[in-house]
Each structure stands twice: as structure tokens, then as C-alpha cells.
Amino acid sequence: xxxxxxxxxxxxxxxAYATGAPALNGVDLHINRGEFVFxxxxxxxxxxxxxxxLLRELTPTSGYINVMGYDLVKxxxxxxxxxxxxxxxxxxxxxLLKDRNVYENVAFAQRIIQVSNKEIKRNxxxxxxxxxxxxxxxxxxxxxxxxEQQRVALxxxxxxxxxxxxxxxxxxxxxxxxxxxxMKLLEQINENGTTVLVVTHNREIVNSMQKRVVTxxxxxxxxxxxxxxxxxxx
Amino acid sequence: MRISTxxxxxxQGFRNIVRNKWFSLASIATIGACLFLFGLFYAILSNxxxxxxxxxxxxxxxxxxxxxxxxxxxxxxxEMVSRRVEVSKVEFVSAEEAWAGFRDDYLGEYSDGxxxxxxxxxxxxxxYLEDVSMQPALVTYLESIVDVRRINKSEITAxxxxxxxxxxxxxxxxxxxxxFAVSIFLISNTVTIGISVRKEEINIMKYxxxxxxxxxxxxxxxxxxxxxxxxxxxxGIIYIIYNQVISYMTERFDMLTQLLEFLPVEIIxxxxxxxxxxxxxxxxxxxSIVTVRKHLRV
Numbered sequence: 056x057x058x059x060x061x062x063x064x065x066x067x068x069x070x071a072y073a074t075g076a077p078a079l080n081g082v083d084l085h086i087n088r089g090e091f092v093f094x095x096x097x098x099x100x101x102x103x104x105x106x107x108x109l110l111r112e113l114t115p116t117s118g119y120i121n122v123m124g125y126d127l128v129k130x131x132x133x134x135x136x137x138x139x140x141x142x143x144x145x146x147x148x149x150x151l152l153k154d155r156n157v158y159e160n161v162a163f164a165q166r167i168i169q170v171s172n173k174e175i176k177r178n179x180x181x182x183x184x185x186x187x188x189x190x191x192x193x194x195x196x197x198x199x200x201x202x203e204q205q206r207v208a209l210x211x212x213x214x215x216x217x218x219x220x221x222x223x224x225x226x227x228x229x230x231x232x233x234x235x236x237x238m239k240l241l242e243q244i245n246e247n248g249t250t251v252l253v254v255t256h257n258r259e260i261v262n263s264m265q266k267r268v269v270t271x272x273x274x275x276x277x278x279x280x281x282x283x284x285x286x287x288x289x
Numbered sequence: 290m291r292i293s294t295x296x297x298x299x300x301q302g303f304r305n306i307v308r309n310k311w312f313s314l315a316s317i318a319t320i321g322a323c324l325f326l327f328g329l330f331y332a333i334l335s336n337x338x339x340x341x342x343x344x345x346x347x348x349x350x351x352x353x354x355x356x357x358x359x360x361x362x363x364x365x366x367x368e369m370v371s372r373r374v375e376v377s378k379v380e381f382v383s384a385e386e387a388w389a390g391f392r393d394d395y396l397g398e399y400s401d402g403x404x405x406x407x408x409x410x411x412x413x414x415x416x417y418l419e420d421v422s423m424q425p426a427l428v429t430y431l432e433s434i435v436d437v438r439r440i441n442k443s444e445i446t447a448x449x450x451x452x453x454x455x456x457x458x459x460x461x462x463x464x465x466x467x468x469f470a471v472s473i474f475l476i477s478n479t480v481t482i483g484i485s486v487r488k489e490e491i492n493i494m495k496y497x498x499x500x501x502x503x504x505x506x507x508x509x510x511x512x513x514x515x516x517x518x519x520x521x522x523x524x525g526i527i528y529i530i531y532n533q534v535i536s537y538m539t540e541r542f543d544m545l546t547q548l549l550e551f552l553p554v555e556i557i558x559x560x561x562x563x564x565x566x567x568x569x570x571x572x573x574x575x576x577s578i579v580t581v582r583k584h585l586r587v
Contacts, residue, residue: 112496133501136495136499136500137498139495139497139498140498144496150489150493150496152493154308164497164498166294166297167497168498169291171291171293172293211497215498
């Protein structure tokens, strides 16, 4: 159950893969509604496992996970789509439908929740304008730059007004200019009330933005700081 | 479900075929090749069966009666015989009809010297069988009837036709078995290609929050459409080929067609068309369901 203002709760969460190596080991994490949180750490630190658990792509080996009131350990398979509709997801590799144009990629998220065509025609241009792609709605993903593709992915993640936005290395494939533009958009989205979790390696962005930073190493949280920075590895 | 969602799903099914045109073509070709072979063998075997059936219908057993058997007793025997399960039809030939037939066939104008019917004891029944393999059982029964004097039968014809019938059954089973195995192999290969093409798309849909039904429906519609197209193309080809072959054989082998009667294409297609379309739809439906189901647990 969602407690007070808390929107994401992980209590003593562990995840071990079939190989036996623990990806997460007794993780506790509490995130409030409206927060902007960076999750940082090396490869193999458990960041990706954490995101997969929050998406309910994986289930934990032990522990308790609650996101927006959904108990992700006990949730039934048929309830998962409804749960995910409250999440916006952005990936490093964009994950756009390559054979569909920008408009259709964004509209797709609305079709899934059975929004009428009339509303889709109103909502899609508006969200494309927000991410600065109003003039490119007919373009196919391959005709866009990396930064533009990430904006489409962002528009798709935002169009259903998600409660939480999960961004897994959203700037991983982008140049510094585009990275900053995406981060500014994420900050703007957060200012409008959406809880934003960003998994990143981008030291400069983390250090500049002065947000809460959760640092992971070898499957555990080694640091959790308000207005934190990227901890240098020794 | 909203009407707009329903039409969107149908539309996506159609668009998927165009979007993944190589995969669609491979699937259509796979289903088409299997159903073409199936149709071809069905047409050939149906004709064989028809020819054997026609031959069977002309196989008969004839029974003659003891001298002095009354007309009432002959009628009674006729009633008894016609009630047997082996019997499809019984024809009575009176002594007069038997003589008239013999006279016309063999004597002609030389029959004038006969003042009385020399075949006075030749009244008989011509008994046609439901199935030639039942002939021995019927003959055993006929031999047990008291007033029956003689039974004429053609054992060789009956045995040959029974043998051909059994052969057709075995060949049909064998061919269906081989086609089934080939279809499964080809379709599983095609489905595997389909999985790799669709994996990413299905994953994206599931991440965004699509229900299993929403993800599955366009693929299922696509599968059914591929099945329909994959069955209609070979049926069209078989229709053309069949008519060509029949007219070629009728023209070139006149003697053959006097002996053998081929089934018209309409009769073949009365069964072949619905069965093939149903098989095509079934294969397409199952293929797509299995492919998508494997990737729904995202």
C-alpha cells in the first residue's frame, strides 16, 4: 500500500539471477511523490536490475516492492499493463517502432489505453510541441538524430500523463548539447509534478543539477544524498 | 473495446502484412506450398476413389433357383436378400427376360427354331453390393438359402477392388502424415523468423502497458489473413491445373476416358476449398498465437 507521500518503496530487496551472483542485495529505497532522483553507479552495480524490478519486468528473489500502491511481488499478470500505464519509460536506445512515423509512435501509447481518435489528434501535436518536434510528426525514426529520437521517446512516455517517469541512461547515446536539452525537459516534467528517476553515467549532469543522488555499488546502495553528486570510483 | 480500437486492431493486422512483407511472403509461401500438395493429392485420390467406386458399383452376384421354386418363394428370397447390409440394389430377371437377352445377344435370327423357352429355370436375381469387400460374407449367406441352386460371382474383381481401396487408404494416410510433418517443420521455421522480427516490437508494446489482447490481436488477424491468402493461391492454381489436365487427357487419351470417369472440378472443390481455407486459417491462427504468446511475459 502507498504510504503517505511515498510513491516508491523497496524494503530489503534482493535479486539473484540463475548464475547465483546477487544483482541486488538487501536494498532499501523510499522515494516520495514529485521527487527527482538520479541513480548512479558502475556497470554491474545493480541499476538496471533496479529499473527492471520497478517496471515489474523482473520479480525480486526476496523483499517487498510497492510502486504507486501496487505490490509488485504479488501483482497478478493481467494487472501489469494497467500498472505500467502510470509509468513513463525512456530507454538509452529509444526503442521506437521503426516502421512507424513520429506521430504513430506517440499515438501508439494512447491507442493502448483506448483514447479516442479525436483526442489523439488533439494530444499528440500538443506533446510533440512540448518536446520541440512539432514539425517532424511525419518523419520515421531513422530520419531523426539521436536527440530527436529521444524526444519522441519522451513524448511517448509523457502523453498519458504518467505519475512516474523512469529514464534508463536517457543521454547515453547523445552528444552533450542534446543531453542537456533532454535533462532540461525532464526537469520541466518534474516541475509539473511527475516523479522522475534517472539512471545515468553522466557525471557532469549529475553534479550540475543538484538533485537527490542514490549511488549503487555491487548490488547495494552505498550513498543516498539530497543535492548529491557523482561519487568518484577509487 | 472501443469501435476505433477495434478498427485500429484490424487495420494493424493488414498493415503488418505489408510492413513485414518478406516474412508475410515466406509464411504465405509455406502455407501455400503445403496446401498445394494437399490439394493435389486430394484431387488425385478423390479421382482414384471415384473410379474404384464406379467399378465397384458394376460388381454383382447372381443367384439362380432350384427347379420348381415357386414365384412366391423367389419373391420372398428377393425380400430377404435386399434387407442385407451388404446389398445396395437387387434386380430380378425373369426366365423370359433371361431368354430374350440371350437370344438378342447371341442368336439373333437363328432363334426362330425355338418354340419354348429353353432357359425356363433361368430366373435370377442380380445383386449389387454396397462394398465389394463384403462379397464373401454375402456369398456365405446366399449359400445357406435352401432354394438357391447356383451363385455366380467374380472373386478376382472383388479382391482387386478391395485391394485398391485398401491401398488408397494407406497412401492417403501416408501422404497426409508426410505433409503434416513437412508443414510443422516449415511453419516452425517461419514462426522462428517471425519471432526475431517481432520481439522488439512486442517488448515495446508491453513496456508501454499494452494488454496481452491488444498485443496479440493484430498478429492473430495478420496470421488469419496470411492463412486465407496462403490457401486461396494454391486453390486457384489447382483449379486451373485440374481443368487443363482433365481436358488434355480427354483429348489425348480418348480410350482412357471411355473407361474412366473423372470427377468435375466443382465436386473436388466442394470439399477441398473449405477444408483448405480452414487449414490455412488454422495454421495462420496457431502460428501467430504461439509466436506472440512466447513473448508476452515481458
